[in-house]
Amino acid sequence: xxxxxxxxxxxxxxxxxxxxxxxxxxxxxxxxxxxxxxxxxxxxxxxxxxxxxxxxxxxxxxxxxxxxxxxxxxxxxxxxxxxxxxxxxxxxxxxxxxxxxxxxxxxxxxxxxxx
Amino acid sequence: xxxxxxxxxxxxxxxxxxxxxxxxxxxxxxxxxxxxxxxxxxxxxxxxxxxxxxxxxxxxxxxxxxxxxxxxxxxxxxxxxxxxxxxxxxxxxxxxxxxxxxxxxxxxxxxxxxxxx
Numbered sequence: 001x002x003x004x005x006x007x008x009x010x011x012x013x014x015x016x017x018x019x020x021x022x023x024x025x026x027x028x029x030x031x032x033x034x035x036x037x038x039x040x041x042x043x044x045x046x047x048x049x050x051x052x053x054x055x056x057x058x059x060x061x062x063x064x065x066x067x068x069x070x071x072x073x074x075x076x077x078x079x080x081x082x083x084x085x086x087x088x089x090x091x092x093x094x095x096x097x098x099x100x101x102x103x104x105x106x107x108x109x110x111x112x113x114x115x
Numbered sequence: 116x117x118x119x120x121x122x123x124x125x126x127x128x129x130x131x132x133x134x135x136x137x138x139x140x141x142x143x144x145x146x147x148x149x150x151x152x153x154x155x156x157x158x159x160x161x162x163x164x165x166x167x168x169x170x171x172x173x174x175x176x177x178x179x180x181x182x183x184x185x186x187x188x189x190x191x192x193x194x195x196x197x198x199x200x201x202x203x204x205x206x207x208x209x210x211x212x213x214x215x216x217x218x219x220x221x222x223x224x225x226x227x228x229x230x231x232x
Contacts, residue, residue: 004157006157042225043204043225043226044223044225045158045208045223047221091157091158093158099171100163100165100170101146101148101163101165101210101212101221102148102160102163102171103158103160103221104160105150105157105158105159105160106157107157108156108157
């Protein structure tokens with residue numbers, strides 16, 4: 001069975017510093033995608049970054065980068081130069097491609113950025 | 116429409132009553148998904164539509180839950196005989212196709228907050 005684990009219920013980071021949010025996953029399927037979403041207090045789900053299982057390089061999107069370690073089955077999100085607006089819930093998710101389009105989500109990490 | 120629209124945004128219902136939640140996906144998006152998010156939890160997959168058919172309904176928690184999609188567009192999630200544990204935010208998402216790798220096409224609505232009293 002596929003599973004996503006986020007072990008940090010809450011994290012604090014000082015403004016302008018970098019922070020890493022942990023995500024481990026479990027699947028026996030070789031073809032999958034890993035995603036990070038941000039959910040601010042308004043409740044909307046905002047796509048941040050995607051990593052495919054066959055991608056050779058770690059994904060980057062602006063201040064977001066994904067530290068993909070396939071052998072360890074981890075897909076940690078790194079946010080550089082944190083901003084106050086980064087305070088939100090962050091969810092890691094996985095999609096297994098032979099099982100249609102559904103995403104399997106972790107429990108989330110609540111990030112608080114301190115001024 | 117420009118985004119995924121869900122209605123109502125909030126619904127309070129009495130235990131035992133039936134409720135209908137509506138999702139209007141982005142025009143042209145063939146895939147549609149329903150998720151449930153309980154307070155402080157991650158998103159739980161409920162059902163996936165490709166066009167009007169539902170190839171994956173494995174996440175529906177009980178036979179009190181059902182969903183349909185008509186005209187390849189609007190979808191309705193129905194919960195019969197609501198229970199207090201059904202209280203959650205119900206999120207809908209749509210994408211161009213269900214099996215593509217492009218997660219950027221997976222757009223979420225703002226959700227319906229359901230409270231069963």
